[in-house]
Amino acid sequence: MNKIIERATAPTPKFFKVLRNIGLAMAAVGGTILAAPIVLPVVVTSIGGYLAVAGGVISAISQLTTEKVDGSQ
Structure with a gap:
């Protein structure tokens, strides 16, 4: 947990x-x-869901990427 x-x-x-x-x-x-607040086609709603999930994953992984955590390589 401390590593994270x-x-x-x-x-x-x-x-x-x-x-x-x-x-x-x-x-x-x-x-x-x-x-x-309006009814959108199913395709647009599906794309919105995929964008939200992909954006969250990209952001989380990018935040946890570092140059070096400690002295090890």
């Missing part, structure tokens, strides 16, 4: 910061589509 906390608080490489932000945007767009 260390990884989450360790510096994230620039590429993965950009990737994390893209994932957050995807999750936001997907959530907006799913929460739309």
